[in-house]
Amino acid sequence: MNNLDQLFIVSLSGLAIVIIIGLFLPRQATWLAKLSPLLYVGQLLLLIKMASLVYIDAGSASEIQSSFHLHLLGEPLQWRFDALSWFFAIITVVAALFAALFMSGVWGEDYRKKTSANAYTMLHLGLLLNVNSMLLLLASGDFISLFIGWEFVSWASFFMMVLNPQKVARQAAMKYLMYAMTGAMALLAAMAYIYDISGSLQYDIVRLSMSHLSSEQIIPLVILFVVGFAIKMGVIPFHLWQAVAYAETPAPGAIFMGAISARMGLYAIIVVLFQLISMDNFAYIHIPYTFWNVQSVLAWIGALTTIIPTYIALKQNDARHLLAWHGVGQGGYMLLGLVIADNVGSAGGLLHVFNHATYQAALFMTVAAVMYRTGTSNFDKLGGLVSQMPLTFMVMVFSIIGLAGLPPMNGFVSKWMVYRSLLLDGQPLLFVAAVIGTLGTILSVYKLVHNTFLGQLRVEHQEIKEAPLTMLIPMLLLALIIFVTGVMPGLILDWIVPVQAAIGLPPLDYHLGGIILPTGGLDMIWLTLILFYGFAVGAVIFYLIGGRAKHVHQYDNYAGGHFLTAKVRYHYSHNFYAGLMHLIGGWYRGSFVRLEKAIVSLVSFLSQLAENFYRANQPTMLVVAVVVMAIWGIAVGRFG
Amino acid sequence: MNSLTHSLTDLSTVLVDLLFMPLIAFFVGLLMVLMMRKLSARLQRRIGPPFFQPIYDIVKLYSKSTQVSHGLIHEIGIVVAVGGYIASEILLPVPGMDGIADKGGIITLSYFLMIPSLGMALGVGQCANPNGSIGISRALTAMLAYDIPFIIVVFGVATHYQSTSLIGMIDYQQAHQWGIFEMPLLAAAGLFALQGMMGKQPFEIYVAPAEIATGPMVEMSGKFMGGLFVMQSFQFYTAGVLYTSLFLGGGNNWPEFLLKIFLVVSIPMTMAFLFPRYRTEDMVRVMWKWPVMVALIGIAFVM
Numbered sequence: 001m002n003n004l005d006q007l008f009i010v011s012l013s014g015l016a017i018v019i020i021i022g023l024f025l026p027r028q029a030t031w032l033a034k035l036s037p038l039l040y041v042g043q044l045l046l047l048i049k050m051a052s053l054v055y056i057d058a059g060s061a062s063e064i065q066s067s068f069h070l071h072l073l074g075e076p077l078q079w080r081f082d083a084l085s086w087f088f089a090i091i092t093v094v095a096a097l098f099a100a101l102f103m104s105g106v107w108g109e110d111y112r113k114k115t116s117a118n119a120y121t122m123l124h125l126g127l128l129l130n131v132n133s134m135l136l137l138l139a140s141g142d143f144i145s146l147f148i149g150w151e152f153v154s155w156a157s158f159f160m161m162v163l164n165p166q167k168v169a170r171q172a173a174m175k176y177l178m179y180a181m182t183g184a185m186a187l188l189a190a191m192a193y194i195y196d197i198s199g200s201l202q203y204d205i206v207r208l209s210m211s212h213l214s215s216e217q218i219i220p221l222v223i224l225f226v227v228g229f230a231i232k233m234g235v236i237p238f239h240l241w242q243a244v245a246y247a248e249t250p251a252p253g254a255i256f257m258g259a260i261s262a263r264m265g266l267y268a269i270i271v272v273l274f275q276l277i278s279m280d281n282f283a284y285i286h287i288p289y290t291f292w293n294v295q296s297v298l299a300w301i302g303a304l305t306t307i308i309p310t311y312i313a314l315k316q317n318d319a320r321h322l323l324a325w326h327g328v329g330q331g332g333y334m335l336l337g338l339v340i341a342d343n344v345g346s347a348g349g350l351l352h353v354f355n356h357a358t359y360q361a362a363l364f365m366t367v368a369a370v371m372y373r374t375g376t377s378n379f380d381k382l383g384g385l386v387s388q389m390p391l392t393f394m395v396m397v398f399s400i401i402g403l404a405g406l407p408p409m410n411g412f413v414s415k416w417m418v419y420r421s422l423l424l425d426g427q428p429l430l431f432v433a434a435v436i437g438t439l440g441t442i443l444s445v446y447k448l449v450h451n452t453f454l455g456q457l458r459v460e461h462q463e464i465k466e467a468p469l470t471m472l473i474p475m476l477l478l479a480l481i482i483f484v485t486g487v488m489p490g491l492i493l494d495w496i497v498p499v500q501a502a503i504g505l506p507p508l509d510y511h512l513g514g515i516i517l518p519t520g521g522l523d524m525i526w527l528t529l530i531l532f533y534g535f536a537v538g539a540v541i542f543y544l545i546g547g548r549a550k551h552v553h554q555y556d557n558y559a560g561g562h563f564l565t566a567k568v569r570y571h572y573s574h575n576f577y578a579g580l581m582h583l584i585g586g587w588y589r590g591s592f593v594r595l596e597k598a599i600v601s602l603v604s605f606l607s608q609l610a611e612n613f614y615r616a617n618q619p620t621m622l623v624v625a626v627v628v629m630a631i632w633g634i635a636v637g638r639f640g
Numbered sequence: 641m642n643s644l645t646h647s648l649t650d651l652s653t654v655l656v657d658l659l660f661m662p663l664i665a666f667f668v669g670l671l672m673v674l675m676m677r678k679l680s681a682r683l684q685r686r687i688g689p690p691f692f693q694p695i696y697d698i699v700k701l702y703s704k705s706t707q708v709s710h711g712l713i714h715e716i717g718i719v720v721a722v723g724g725y726i727a728s729e730i731l732l733p734v735p736g737m738d739g740i741a742d743k744g745g746i747i748t749l750s751y752f753l754m755i756p757s758l759g760m761a762l763g764v765g766q767c768a769n770p771n772g773s774i775g776i777s778r779a780l781t782a783m784l785a786y787d788i789p790f791i792i793v794v795f796g797v798a799t800h801y802q803s804t805s806l807i808g809m810i811d812y813q814q815a816h817q818w819g820i821f822e823m824p825l826l827a828a829a830g831l832f833a834l835q836g837m838m839g840k841q842p843f844e845i846y847v848a849p850a851e852i853a854t855g856p857m858v859e860m861s862g863k864f865m866g867g868l869f870v871m872q873s874f875q876f877y878t879a880g881v882l883y884t885s886l887f888l889g890g891g892n893n894w895p896e897f898l899l900k901i902f903l904v905v906s907i908p909m910t911m912a913f914l915f916p917r918y919r920t921e922d923m924v925r926v927m928w929k930w931p932v933m934v935a936l937i938g939i940a941f942v943m
Contacts, residue, residue, distance in 0.1 A: 384768060386713055393713075397762070406751055406758065419747055423804065428795050428939050435791045439784045442754065446761055446780055454713070454765030455773060520745035520804035527744050531727045531755070533658060538723030541870070542715065546702030546863040549709035554768040556708075558858050572770035572777070579920030580781040 004066045004081050004139065007046040011135055014039035015128050022121035029121050033108050036124055040097035040131070047093055053086045054498040062502065066139065075201050077148075078141035083498040084275075085138040087350070088260075088267050090495075091357045092138070095259040096131045098361055098474045100124075103252040105470020107372060111250065119163065123250055126160040130256065137264055143191050143201035146268065150187060153264050154180040154232070160253040161245050169248035176245045179231050179238060187228035193221055203276060210277050215285040218277070222294060225272045233265030234328040235335060236304045240596055243309070243324035251368035254320060258327045258364050259357040266334055266353065273298075274503040279341040298339045303430050305332030306437030308592075314444040314577065315588065319367045319377040322448055323360065326403060329437060330356045336434060337418040340425055343506040344515065347496045348417025354492050355410040355485065359402035362478035366396040369467035369475070370452060379447075383571045384457025384554065388464040391472055393453045398479040400445035402486065405438050408528040410486035416522055417515065424519075447576045456554055456571040487528045488512050657739040658730060662874075665729040665881075668898070669873025670694040672880065675902065676909045683913045694873070701866030708861045710767045717763015718867035724755035725874035732881045733806050735891045745804030746794050746886075750787075753878065756871060757783060760856070767859035775856030778920045779846035785924040786836030786843070789931035792939060793830040796823060797886050800942040810890035819887040825938030827887045831907060832931035836923065838879050840908045842915035843923050880905040 017039075021032050050064060066079040081089070103111070103123065112120040133156040137149030158180070161173035195201055197217065198209035213221075227238075234242035246257050273279060282294040306329050313325030330352065337349025369392050370385065371377050386393040402409035405416075415438060422431040466472070485492050490512035497507045509516040513525035555564040564570055575581065613621075673694045681688030709715055730739040731749050744752075757779065764772040800823055801809045813819055820827040839847040848855025860868060880901030884890060888904070891897025918926065 386766060387711060390712075401758070404758075406754055407748065412751060416747060416751075420804065423747075423795060423798055426799060426943060428792065428799075428936070428943070431795050432788065432792055436788060439787055442758070443780050443784060446758070446765075446776070449762070450765045450773065450776070454762065454768075455770075456768040519802060520808060521743075522745075522748060523740075523743035526740050527731075527748060527752075530658075530730050530740055531724070531752070534662075534725070534727030534730075535719060535723035537662065537726050538719040538721075538867075541722060542719050542863065542867055546866065547705060547707050549707040549715065549862070549864075551709050551711065554710065557710075557767070557769050558771070558853060559769075560853070570768065570770055572773040576773075576777050577781055579778055580784065580924065583921035583924050 001067060002064060003046050003050045004064045004079070005068060007043060007050075007135065008066065008068070008079075008139075010039075010042045010046060011128075011132050014042075015125070015132055018121065018125050018128055022118070022125065026117055026121075029117055030112075033112075033120065033124065034104050036104055037097055037100040039128065040093055040100055043093045043131070043135075044090070044097060047086065047090050050081060050086060053081060053083045054495045056498055065141075072144055075142070075144055077145045079136070079139040079145055080141040081139055083495075083502040084267070084270060087495050087499050088263065088353070089135055089138050091263075091354055092131060092134045092260050095256050095357050095361055096127055098365075098478060099127060099252040099256040099259075101474040102255060102365055102368070102471060103127075106468040107251060107368065107471060110372060122163055123252060126156070126163055127252060127256060129156040129159055130261065132156075134260070134264060138267060142203055143194065143206070146271070147184075147187060147191060150264075150268065151184060153261075154184065157257065157261055160257060161249050163250055163253065164248050166248065168244065172241065172245040172248055176241045179241045183228045183231035186224045186231075190221055190224035190228060193224065207276050218281070218285055219287070219294065222273070222277070222282075226269065226298070229265040229268040229272070230301075231265070233262050233269070233331050233335070234305075234309070235265075235331065236301055236308055237592055237595070239305065239309050239328050240592055242328050243312075243321055246327065247318070247320035247324035251364065251371070254324070255361045255364040255368070258324060259361040260353075262327065262331060263334070263353050263357075266331065266338075269335070270338065270503055274338075274341075274505070278504055279339065295339060295341070299336055299427070299430055300433075302332045302334075302336030302339055303433035303437075305329065305335065307332075307433055307440070310437050310440040310444065311584070312588075314440055314447070315581075317379050317574075319370070319379065319382075319448060319452060320364070322444060323363050323367065326441065326444065327356070327360055329441070330360075330403070332437065333415060333418055333434065336430065337414070337421065340418075340421050340427075341505060342421050342425060343500065343508045344417050344424065344517070345421030346500060346505045347493065347508040347510075348414045348421065350496045350499055351417065351489065351492055352411070352414035354495075355402060355414050355482075358478055358482050358485070359399040359409070359411060362395055362399040362475055362482065363403065365471065365475045365478070366392050366399070367452075369471045372471070373464045373467065374461055379451040379573050381458070382452045382461075383455040383573060384453070385461060385464065386453040387457060388461065389453070389466050392467045392475065393449075395475040395479045396449055396453065398482050400449055402482045404442045404445050406442070408486050408524060408531055409482050410489065410492075411482075413486060413489040413514065413522070413524060420515075420517070420522075443577060443580075451573040451576065455573060456569070459566045487524050489514055489524060654740065657737045661732070661734065661737055661739050662726040662729045664734065665725075665732075665874055665877045666870070668901070669875075669877035670698075672876040672902065672905050673869075673873050675906065676876070679906065679909050680913055683910070694869075698866050698869055701869060702863045704862035706861055707863055708859065709864075710859060713766040714763050714859075714864070717759050717761075717766070718864050720759025721756040721763065721871045722867050722874070724752065724759055725871055725878065727755075728752045728878055729874065731806075732878065733810060733885065733890065734881065735894050735897050738807055741806050746798060746806060746809075747804055749806070749882070750791065750794060754783070756875075760868070760871075763864075764856045764859070769858050771854045771858045772856050775846060775848060775854075775858070779856060781920050782836060782839075782843065782846045782923060785927035786833045789829050789927060789935050790833040790837065792932060792935040793826050793833065793886075796826045796935065796939040796942050799939070800826075806885050806890075810885055813889035814892070818889040823887070823938055823942060825934050825941065829931040829935035829938060830883060830887065832934070833927070834879055834883060834904075835908045835911060836927055838875065838905070838908050840912035842912075842918040843927075844912070845917055845920055845923070876905050877901070879908075 021028050064081045070077040133152030137153050140146040140149045198206050231238040285294045309325050309329035313322050316322040334349040334352045337345045367377050402411035405411040493510045500507050514522035678688040733741040761776045764776050798804045801812045836843040883904045884900045888900045
């Protein structure tokens with residue numbers, strides 16, 4: 001039994017423990033909740049034992065095969081881990097560990113009181129199910145096991161989403177289910193097509209037959225696969241389901257799913273487009289009747305995914321929804337970076353998967369902490385919390401710097417790599433699109449931090465305390481990771497370069513502090529040192545020179561001669577970017593929402609039609625059928 | 641042994657750069673502030689302030705007895721605003737000093753220059769004054785406006801020089817020709833973006849220097865205001881040096897270099913007094929139209 005088998009056993013036995021205790025020993029459930037992070041620690045340790053997949057020695061294998069096998073319809077099913085699976089798996093397990101840590105403390109107690117012990121166990125079950133199914137998907141070694149894993153992941157996500165009994169969450173979950181079904185059908189069709197072409201669903205055989213396909217064969221295949229997987233990732237034009245569904249999930253679910261869940265789509269895209277077909281071919285496959293090739297279309301899908309959801313996020317008035325929309329938007333950078341398929345861009349896209357997981361989890365935690373203390377995440381009901389929750393504020397600032405992609409946090413490094421490769425590749429419009437996305441993110445995250453933590457503190461929040469320790473510890477740890485991996489990206493690039501090798505991309509030249517390039521690289525250690533030197537000099541200038549500053553109350557403020565009291569709301573938060581919206585407000589036409597509605601109407605119309613047909617008067621139908629057949633027969637006899 | 645001495649010399653060079661690059665930037669920036677005031681005075685047929693006026697102003701602001709702080713973030717905001725620029729100066733090569741310009745090129749610098757804005761935004765945010773917050777909302781919108789043409793210019797320039805390193809760009813120009821002659825359209829678009837970046841008329845609504853009480857500076861008193869004053873002088877210097885490095889071939893020696901950077905910043909400063917003010921959305925509209933169009937055509941020439 002090797003480490004991969006042990007990983008599955010540990011992961012499944014965790015599930016069994018939770019189910020047994022939830023069903024038969026409900027009194028022990030509180031203990032289980034406290035110890036639940038241990039379940040993920042076990043999986044993490046096993047993953048660390050498998051680290052030879054990325055820290056490659058002379059003798060280490062590039063794959064670990066599970067000893068578990070199945071045969072289905074004459075096709076062998078197998079599960080295995082390579083560097084790519086390991087990279088995604090470690091992010092998954094660490095994200096789950098942090099989510100479990102977060103909910104094992106005060107948050108979980110509170111949730112249990114507000115709902116029920118049963119609901120709380122269900123939440124643990126949901127998290128475990130998600131991790132299990134993701135590991136299953138990441139380990140898939142052929143198309144059938146991929147499809148099985150894919151379906152498990154979809155249903156596990158659905159399970160997590162419906163844990164929130166509110167109507168808006170249930171509706172979002174149902175919507176997700178419809179999208180997921182569509183994706184699964186597309187995937188199934190693609191698999192049927194592949195089977196038709198290559199006569200097998202084994203990766204090795206498929207890979208061989210892919211190399212001599214014509215572009216007329218490849219384009220429909222790519223469309224089917226990309227539709228299937230892009231739905232999970234929330235890529236344009238399938239971006240509508242994700243944000244609401246993730247945002248309305250209970251906090252640990254939002255933390256976990258926001259961090260990694262949607263990236264399973266990216267993983268599958270990498271497996272099919274890079275490992276099986278190889279991205280190099282796509283630059284030569286032209287879309288008929290256009291100047292485009294498959295690669296540039298994919299790159300533009302990525303670029304539009306960075307822009308459109310980001311500017312939708314800018315308009316949100318609820319912290320969770322704003323973050324979830326950014327989650328959709330950041331997926332665009334990953335896709336864009338990967339599709340460029342050079343060593344810098346693809347490493348940037350992969351690195352962004354890790355970076356995004358860290359700051360997105362931290363951000364959802366800060367919002368959950370604010371919700372725990374204030375009961376809301378609505379921007380119109382918050383403000384000024386920095387004086388009450390300074391550490392939570394600090395974590396949020398670290399994370400938004402990461403999300404916005406400013407130095408010295410980790411998001412900067414991965415975005416820098418994407419920009420740099422667009423520059424090297426000579427793609428001005430994609431470059432500008434990526435920067436437009438980043439600028440929109442900066443605007444939006446400032447709105448997030450301003451409307452929650454800055455500005456005027458409301459009267460009802462004046463007694464609020466800092467978030468409890470069990471919430472602060474995972475948050476602060478994540479903030480530390482965001483900073484350290486920003487200063488020393490080499491730590492994570494150690495994992496990325498073997499992944500690049502595993503998916504057939506040229507490896508990146510890097511060192512602990514950044515990237516080595518002959519025409520201008522990046523060294524984050526130096527840059528961070530200089531930045532902090534600047535801050536230190538700035539602090540010396542500010543604090544050691546000049547008079548002493550006097551701290552005043554927030555009502556001791558300039559108000560054009562009026563006196564401010566607790567009754568006066570003196571806070572600017574609603575419609576924060578009024579000037580900008582005056583200009584671009586008209587561009588939010590909701591075209592995609594209308595398209596979605598149109599498709600929904602069309603489908604329901606067709607199903608109604610089919611239903612009416614089925615219920616119609618039988619003799620009439622018989623007469624119609626006979627007449628049609630007769631006319632057809634005559635026509636064939638006469639002209640055939 | 642040899643490598644040790646080598647690295648020690650390297651270290652001492654960097655330490656000298658760390659000390660002198662920001663210091664030079666500060667004093668040159670103060671001179672630029674003086675130049676701006678003199679220019680405006682001459683254009684309005686006044687004499688203008690005496691030579692040491694910028695220094696007097698800073699001393700006055702720092703030594704005021706009323707220094708109102710709205711909390712730690714308010715103070716840290718000023719520290720970050722000034723510190724971010726100090727760090728950026730070390731990334732900008734000047735004659736005889738490269739600082740750490742080889743550790744991060746023009747893309748890094750563009751993002752370093754957003755850190756002071758973010759610091760100031762956080763600081764102003766904690767003041768709990770809606771006028772300040774509106775100012776920040778306008779400032780960030782303005783950043784969205786001028787950064788798009790600016791980033792297109794950066795792309796074109798980096799593509800043309802085949803490098804993102806400022807040192808590499810300057811070397812190229814000194815070996816061949818100044819960028820402004822090889823890429824006149826990009827240079828023009830860059831100058832346009834510079835007008836917005838420096839917050840000069842007609843794009844000064846987000847600074848609102850004429851009506852402090854209703855802009856981002858509403859709660860800034862004493863050394864808080866002094867810090868922003870220092871930041872402004874760094875900002876002028878940065879704009880001048882950046883443009884000179886991209887388009888005017890950097891500098892072989894200090895007199896030539898100073899001449900170029902003063903010339904660069906004098907253009908937006910002079911233009912400023914010819915225009916009234918644009919509203920925020922009008923600024924976005926004009927920035928996304930003309931300089932973007934010119935810069936895209938410019939890129940078409942260098943590709």
